Amino acid sequence: MLPTVAIVGRPNVGKSTLFNRLVGKKLALVDDQPGVTRDRREGEAHLLGLHFRIVDTAGYEDEDPQTLPGRMRRQTEAAVASADVALFLFDARAGVTPLDEEIARWLRSSDTPVILAGNKAEGRAAEDGLTEAWSLGLDEPIGLSAEHGQGLADLFQALLPHIDRANAEIEAAGLAHIEQEIDPDDEDALDAAPLKLAIVGRPNAGKSTLINKIIGEDRLITGPEAGITRDSIAVDYLWRDFENRERIVRLIDTAGMRKRAKVQDKLEKLAVADGLHAVDFAEVVVLLLDSTLGLEAQDLRIADKVLQEGRALVIALNKWDVSENGSSLYQGVRKALDEGLAQVKGVPLLTVSGATGKGLDDLLEAAFEVRRAWSRRVGTGQLNRWFETALEANPPPAPGGRRIKLRYLTQAKTRPPGFVLFGTRLDQLPESYQRYLVNGIRRELGFGAVPVRLMLRSAKNPFGK
Incomplete structure (x- = not known):
């Protein structure tokens, strides 16, 4: 646990x-x-030796609670x-606006300490705005x-007493932040380490609703509008598995992600790029499908x-509570996946509902299992006996009548599993034979449907020259 600082203010400050x-x-x-x-x-x-958790929030707008800006305001509130201190940011060049005054009234009525900061304060143009902020x-x-990066020393001085107070409370409660290095060859330690689980899919597949249901709170903004989520948001969750063990899951x-040709808006392009960046740093990725729409070509592209990218993959059919002809739909999707993802046949396919919570524990259990296979290391002796x-x-x-000699096989890395094949004339080894070896490794050595x-x-x- 770390002290928490929430940045608040109107849009575009x-x-x-x-x-x-x-x-x-x-x-x-x-x-x-x-x-x-x-x-x-x-x-x-x-910040200059201070270590804390910072929270970026949506711009505070005075709109109806049922609208998207109103739902964003609830997240800011x-x-x-939940923060130890709020950092109220305003535009020092623009001066104090009526919305700034509304935000200040709200913050004064809250129990959270507030630090007032005028951004864009470089140069003399901000002096009047900073003076006006006393009001x-x-x-x-x-x-x-x-x-x-100007003025950060002053920000440090303002934050220091609040961070020190919060740290003292955290230490008194025995919740101090401790970083632990994980040995990549220690399978038990890896299995107990936090699982980095990214949820991806087409717009309106129910990704945010699913995460909210898992953690049991409205942490992410949801609604009927497609494309609400822009930033990749990570949420830590303590899950109790089927053996009653506590497991940490970082849900992202x-x-x-729409078809590339349809993405024209600059912000949508940035959001999709941010989502792909999140995939790069995840261990397991859940591809969420809308069961009312079935499997589309864009799902296979994702x-x-x-x-x-070498991530372990799990596929989940969401909105299963409102789908029709469930058995035939499941079999059809299973067949299409095996044909469209022939390189990793047998990717886990589960049915879930973000609305009712059906299948969510099974989904998390499958994610831990596939990470175990993704992190698996096989000894050289066992590997070459199979080879x-x-x-x-x-x-x-x-x-051409000349024999390709395959000498031995070794595992070079994990996460994802990587193997090195040594031999002669390997430049002429057909792709089909390489697939034969990879499929055998996956099937016979316990790697399942992970990329190898x-x-x-x-x-x-x-003497070649």
Whole structure:
């Protein structure tokens, strides 16, 4: 656990830019147009030796609670309520607006301490705005520039007493933040480590609703509108498995991925790129299908992208509670997957419902199982005993009457599993024979339907030239 700081303010004052500055990475999407951020996004921030969790929130707007801006405002209010301190950001160049005054009234009525900061304060143009901010009744405003990194020392001084107080409370409760290094060859430690689980799929497949149901709270914004999610949002959850063990799952919600030709909007392009970036850092990816629409070509493209990145894949049919002809639909999707993803036949296919919670425990159990296979390492002795048997059952071909000699096989890496095949004349080994070996490794050595890499290494002839 870390002290939590929530950044709040009206749209387009630079909250996401400051968030990125404090976490040291461009995690949050940033654009000139207002209203880019919708869900609240969290990250670990470092500021001159201070270590805390920073929360980027949507721009605060005074709209009807049932509208999308109103649902975004509820997320912001929840972030402030759970934070140790709120950082109220306003545009120092634009000065105090009526919406800033409304936000200040709300923050003064909350129990969370507030730090007032004027962004875009580089140069003399911000002096009047900083002076005007005294009228908000939130003590002295700090002038800073999230874009250029100015004023961070003043921000440090303002945050320090709140962070120290929160750290003392965390230590007293025995919840101090401890980083643990995991040995990649320790299977038990890897199995107990937090699972990084990304949820991907087409727009409106129910990804955010599914995560909200798993964690039991409205953490992510949902609604009938397609494409609500923009940033990839990570949520940590403590799940109790079927053996009553507590397992940590980091659930990552991503933006809906439409066919590339249909993505014209700049923000949608950024959101899809952010989702693909989340896939790169996940261990297991759940491809969520809308069972009322079935399997489409775009679903197979997404699945193929996940497998090319070497991630373990699980496929889930969502909205199963409202689907029709369930048995025939399931069999049809299963057959289409085996044909469309021939390189990894047998990818787990489960039925779930984000609305009712059906099948969610089975989904998490399957994700842990497929990560176990994805992290599996086979000893060289066992591997080559299987290899000799495979060669006897199906010897390699002899193109042009010259024999291809396969010497031995070794596992070079895990996550995803990678194997190196040594021999002579491997440049002439047919793709079909390589697939025979990969399918055998997957089937006979316990790797299941995870992507397996096979690299070829031939000894160099010292007299070749």
